[in-house]
Amino acid sequence: MLLRNYKITKVRRSLCHPEWIAVRAELSNDISEVFPYLNAILKNAVYTPRVPSLNFKMETGFTSLMPQGIDVGQVLYKEDAIKILDYLRELINDTWERRESITPLYERKGEIKAKDIVDFLPKTNCRECGLPTCFAFAVAMMRGQKRLKDCSALSKPEFAEDKEALVRLLGTVASEDVAE
Numbered sequence: 001m002l003l004r005n006y007k008i009t010k011v012r013r014s015l016c017h018p019e020w021i022a023v024r025a026e027l028s029n030d031i032s033e034v035f036p037y038l039n040a041i042l043k044n045a046v047y048t049p050r051v052p053s054l055n056f057k058m059e060t061g062f063t064s065l066m067p068q069g070i071d072v073g074q075v076l077y078k079e080d081a082i083k084i085l086d087y088l089r090e091l092i093n094d095t096w097e098r099r100e101s102i103t104p105l106y107e108r109k110g111e112i113k114a115k116d117i118v119d120f121l122p123k124t125n126c127r128e129c130g131l132p133t134c135f136a137f138a139v140a141m142m143r144g145q146k147r148l149k150d151c152s153a154l155s156k157p158e159f160a161e162d163k164e165a166l167v168r169l170l171g172t173v174a175s176e177d178v179a180e
């Protein structure tokens with residue numbers, strides 16, 4: 001068993017969608033060794049080996065795996081997050097047990113898309129970055145025309161975890177932001 005347990009350490013409400021919450025859980029063990037195996041079997045996984053982190057979208061919302069933490073976003077109730085965390089623990093342990101039958105994938109497959117970035121932006125469309133929407137900002141980031149620091153809203157404490165998640169997600173394509 002790779003992951004014995006988790007503990008929810010933070011629950012915060014989304015500012016743009018107050019009906020949603022995001023949950024952070026601390027893990028009892030380092031799970032980074034399973035990332036290349038999950039990367040191989042999860043169709044929509046975005047693996048950033050350098051960080052390392054593995055992001056993917058579930059039916060409910062985005063999920064971000066870190067070596068000793070998991071962020072679950074866009075859920076309505078804490079109980080929903082617990083169900084997802086239980087599912088992820090099972091997925092991690094099952095994948096780890098089956099690792100000899102899985103060819104691990106140590107590189108990111110495909111490119112990050114604007115919609116992967118927009119999940120972690122404030123989504124307030126405040127225009128402070130000079131663009132009309134957060135989606136337009138995500139597209140501009142993909143084109144190298146904007147950097148994380150150009151979204152002033154991300155510097156607010158309430159978006160600190162989203163910014164962290166973006167830095168993890170963009171680890172290989174926005175090194176200048178990672179260094180901030």
Ligand code: SF4
Nearest residue numbers: 126127129134137151
């Ligand atoms: S500054 Fe940030 S929150 Fe505001 S529109 Fe631009 S990307 Fe969205």
